[in-house]
Amino acid sequence: MxxxxxxxxxxxxxxxxxxxxxxxxxxxxxxxxxxxxxxxxxxxxxxxxxxxxxxxxxxxxxxxxxxxxxxxxxxxxxxxxxxxxxxxxxxxxxxxxxxxxxxxxxxxxxxxxxxxxxxxxxxxxxxxxxxxxxxxxxxxxxxxxxxxxxxxxxxxxxxxxxxxxxxxxxxxxxxxxxxxxxxxxxxxxxxxxxxxxxxxEQLPIGIVTNIVGITRVDMSFHGRPDHSGTTPMDIRADALAAAAKVIATVNDNAQKWLKQPEYLVATVGKINVQPNASNVVPGRVDMTKKHDKLRPCRAEKDSASCEAA
Ligand SMILES: [Zn+2]
CATH class of the missing domain: 3.40.630.10 (Zn peptidases)
Structure with missing residues (x-):
């Protein structure tokens, strides 16, 4: 029927x-x-x-x-x-x-x-x-x-x-x-x-076969802030240059998983650069789990859309 x-x-x-x-x-x-x-x-x-x-x-x-x-x-x-x-x-x-x-x-x-x-x-x-x-x-x-x-x-x-x-x-x-x-x-x-x-893909419906698992990590890059005009390239410790390599690698590696049965995505969505000045070699970069707009999570297993404490 x-x-x-x-x-x-x-x-x-x-x-x-x-x-x-x-x-x-x-x-x-x-x-x-x-x-x-x-x-x-x-x-x-x-x-x-x-x-x-x-x-x-x-x-x-x-x-x-x-x-x-x-x-x-x-x-x-x-x-x-x-x-x-x-x-x-x-x-x-x-x-x-x-x-x-x-x-x-x-x-x-x-x-x-x-x-x-x-x-x-x-x-x-x-x-x-x-x-x-x-x-x-x-x-x-x-x-x-x-x-x-x-x-x-x-x-x-x-x-x-x-x-x-x-x-x-x-x-x-x-x-x-x-x-x-x-x-x-x-x-x-x-x-x-x-x-x-x-x-x-103009598909009318999708059937869920796997549930997403989310992992968030904090990463910090410690370099040394120096005057950008006077510090030669070979003695710099540029935290942002190092972080940029990691960001590119994360993205490149995740691209390789595209269309694989074990699907994976990876994002670096937020970075803080210190001192964040155009004439200073970046001394520190933090890639953080923190999200500006969302309220804090109160529990380890809270939703993905809250800000980890
Ligand atoms: Zn829902």
């Missing part, structure tokens, strides 16, 4: 959720914010209208269940996140949650009973939050939310534990994983590609 989802309805849902945004700032619904909670309220209403059994788990994840014929079997889970970074994209996270919801609606409307329960999920705070931690809801599921992390504070002084309570979770149950391996039969997440490959 072939059943089509309701494309227009899915699109309308995406447009509707986009209306829950900070004034004058499209697609901005930071986790734990009043705007996020309003968006969640709307989402919850959609889950209920779709006939799903709705709950917010202890980790603050919004779940909607479409019960299957054999509720004792591990369910099929699908979803993503409804929180955004500031000025996030139209589809990031949202597409995954609303597509899963649309699948549930379609199953229900067509009276299709699945063997297993189908769960639509909106994970709490996938993006870095004001508590300095990302992937809060998924951490709760896997038991990666330590007592320490629950005490992280937001600029308003509240703790993450309090934030989780505020979205309907229960932080006192988070001292152990909410799920064990095997509790889920399969997980499917539709996600926007946050890069240009599919569009460039």
């Amino acid at each position: 072939s059943v089509q989802i309701h494309k227009t309805r899915l699109w309308e849902s995406i447009e509707k959720l986009a209306e829950y945004t900070e004034p004058g700032q499209p697609y901005t619904r930071r986790s734990f914010s009043p705007m996020f909670l309003q968006g969640r309220e709307w989402l919850k209403r959609q889950f209920i209208d779709a006939g799903l059994e709705v709950e917010v788990d202890a980790g603050g994840n919004l779940m909607g269940q479409y019960p299957g014929r054999n509720p004792e079997l591990p369910p099929i889970v699908s979803g993503s996140h409804s929180d955004t970074v500031p000025d996030g994209g139209r589809f990031d996270g949202i597409a995954g949650v609303l597509t899963a919801l649309e699948v549930a609606r379609t199953l229900k409307e067509n009276h299709i009973e699945l063997n297993r329960t189908f769960v639509v999920v909106d994970f709490l705070a996938e993006e870095p939050s004001d508590y300095g931690l990302s992937r809060v809801g998924s951490r709760a599921l896997t038991g990666d939310l330590s007592a320490d992390m629950l005490q992280y504070t937001a600029p308003d002084g509240s703790t993450l534990a309090e934030g989780i309570q505020r979205v309907g979770g229960n932080s006192s149950e988070l001292n152990q994983p909410l799920m064990a391996p095997g509790d889920v039969a399969g997980f499917f997440e539709l996600h926007i590609e946050q890069g240009p490959v599919l569009e460039t």
Whole structure:
């Protein structure tokens, strides 16, 4: 049997959720914010209208269940996140949650009973939050939310534990994983590609085969600052000239991995030169993990889009 989802309805849902945004700032619904909670309220209403059994788990994840014929079997889970970074994209996270919801609606409307329960999920705070931690809801599921992390504070002084309570979770149950391996039969997440490959190659969809692993390193080059006009080339210790060779080598080596099965990219994205003056031989160069615009990470395993302390 072939059943089509309701494309227009899915699109309308995406447009509707986009209306829950900070004034004058499209697609901005930071986790734990009043705007996020309003968006969640709307989402919850959609889950209920779709006939799903709705709950917010202890980790603050919004779940909607479409019960299957054999509720004792591990369910099929699908979803993503409804929180955004500031000025996030139209589809990031949202597409995954609303597509899963649309699948549930379609199953229900067509009276299709699945063997297993189908769960639509909106994970709490996938993006870095004001508590300095990302992937809060998924951490709760896997038991990666330590007592320490629950005490992280937001600029308003509240703790993450309090934030989780505020979205309907229960932080006192988070001292152990909410799920064990095997509790889920399969997980499917539709996600926007946050890069240009599919569009460039005109591919309609890509299937994820590997999850990216990120390593960041700090490097410092120590030379000696000298007057550039009076210091002969053979007795200089130019830190920037050395750093430039490393930057070029990193780039050249990464290029060699292009189109290889074990794909790799490498970037030197930030350097600080001292004293950074046109008439002084550079005495020191730091290539740092630090990112100017992002907030500090508070945990070793925080999101890639925060600034390592
Ligand atoms: Zn995302």
